[in-house]
Amino acid sequence: MKKMKASISTKTKFSPLTISLFVVLALYVVFLVVMFLWAFLTASKGYYTDYFSFEPSKVPHNIVGLPKEFVLFQNLAEINDGFSDYTLVNMALNTILYAVGCSLSKVVVTCVVAYLCSRYENLFSKIVYVTVIVTMIVPVVGSQAAEIQLAKELLLFDSLLGMWVMRANFLGMYFLVFFSVFKSMPKGYYEAAKIDGANDFQIMVKVALPLVKYTFLSIFLILFIEYWNDYLIPNLYLPSYTTLSLALYWQSQGQEISNPDLQRVTYVMATVLLVTIPVIVIFSVFSKRLMGNLSVGGLKG
Numbered sequence: 001m002k003k004m005k006a007s008i009s010t011k012t013k014f015s016p017l018t019i020s021l022f023v024v025l026a027l028y029v030v031f032l033v034v035m036f037l038w039a040f041l042t043a044s045k046g047y048y049t050d051y052f053s054f055e056p057s058k059v060p061h062n063i064v065g066l067p068k069e070f071v072l073f074q075n076l077a078e079i080n081d082g083f084s085d086y087t088l089v090n091m092a093l094n095t096i097l098y099a100v101g102c103s104l105s106k107v108v109v110t111c112v113v114a115y116l117c118s119r120y121e122n123l124f125s126k127i128v129y130v131t132v133i134v135t136m137i138v139p140v141v142g143s144q145a146a147e148i149q150l151a152k153e154l155l156l157f158d159s160l161l162g163m164w165v166m167r168a169n170f171l172g173m174y175f176l177v178f179f180s181v182f183k184s185m186p187k188g189y190y191e192a193a194k195i196d197g198a199n200d201f202q203i204m205v206k207v208a209l210p211l212v213k214y215t216f217l218s219i220f221l222i223l224f225i226e227y228w229n230d231y232l233i234p235n236l237y238l239p240s241y242t243t244l245s246l247a248l249y250w251q252s253q254g255q256e257i258s259n260p261d262l263q264r265v266t267y268v269m270a271t272v273l274l275v276t277i278p279v280i281v282i283f284s285v286f287s288k289r290l291m292g293n294l295s296v297g298g299l300k301g
Contacts, residue, residue, distance in 0.1 A: 036276070038064065043270035044072040047261070075270040079251075082259035082267075086242045088274065095228060095243040097160050103223035105168040111216060113170035114178035115208055119190070132175045144236070151237060158240050163233075174219050181212050221286060225279050244275050 045067040080088040117125040148157065156162030185208070193203045209216070231245035242256075248271045250256045254263050261267065 039269045039272055039276075040072075041065075041067060042266055043075060043273050044070050045266050046071045046074075047264045047266045050266075072270060072273075075267055076274075078259065079262060079267055079270060082257050082262045083242075083247065083250075084256050084258050086247070086256075088244075088247075091242050091244050091247050092274070094160075094234075094238075094241040095245070098163060098230075098234060098238070098241065098243055099224050099227040101160060101164040102167040102227045103220050105164045106223055107174070107216060107220045109168045110170045110172070110174050110219075111178050111209070111212065112204070114175050115182050115204055118179050118182035119204075119208075128170070129179070132171055135171050136173065148236060158238060160238070160241060163237060166237075174223075177215065177219065178212065181215055182208065185211060217286065221282065224282070228279060229275065244271070247271065248275055 041064075046069060050065075050068050076088065083091075113128065117128050151157040151162060151166065154162075156166055189207050189211075190203055193207045198206065229245050231243065231249045234241060234243045234246050235249070242250075247256075248268070251262050251271055252268055254260065257263075
């Protein structure tokens with residue numbers, strides 16, 4: 001009884017390391033929130049009414065204050081008409097098609113190949129596994145020009161479908177994630193499905209893949225954020241399909257814009273909101289899904 005009371009009365013003690021990590025994480029979260037609020041307020045201001053000082057010797061008079069007049073939608077309207085050949089609607093559509101298509105093709109191919117390598121242990125699956133490890137260890141340098149030329153020869157250049165095809169590969173860390181998850185599954189699930197008359201394809205689609213849906217969704221979201229923020233690859237491979245991230249880069253550099261005022265900080269922050277808000281919304285919606293863990297139980301005999 002004394003031991004039980006002692007264990008019940010024992011309080012959790014926080015170590016100095018735990019407290020330090022909590023403080024650092026809290027400061028980091030506060031910094032992110034403050035920066036986002038500043039970007040939102042700046043994007044809502046009129047440059048010549050809130051942010052600009054007509055006297056060269058003075059600094060802008062409303063850098064951190066509330067906007068005198070909420071003009072966020074007016075700023076977005078000017079941005080929409082300020083690019084030479086594109087509108088925000090077209091750029092948003094290109095961004096969605098690029099991010100969703102590339103993420104889906106990448107995660108589907110990676111998941112299927114990892115399942116096959118974990119399920120069927122043979123020489124070919126070992127070669128695939130070693131290839132993934134080697135490509136992660138050995139850096140590939142100087143292949144960009146050759147890749148662009150090959151994409152042109154295969155008619156994959158300047159095509160969203162071509163980019164989806166190019167991203168449909170299994171190389172990278174996510175192959176190892178799927179491989180370890182499939183490897184940890186009891187083989188009894190596959191054997192039970194096979195006894196019930198399921199073929200190999202049905203076992204993969206109806207048994208294995210549903211068990212990794214949370215892993216699939218997590219990796220898809222990570223890849224979606226990566227491709228959503230990507231501006232380099234669309235700039236090199238998709239010259240006819242401008243994305244929001246690429247538009248933000250052009251806007252900050254003064255390229256492809258018909259209105260020089262778009263380089264002002266208020267307009268740049270408005271475009272930043274267009275790039276960041278969808279990611280925040282998607283993560284908020286699927287945050288509970290991402291916390292799901294894969295759990296496998298025993299089979300009833």
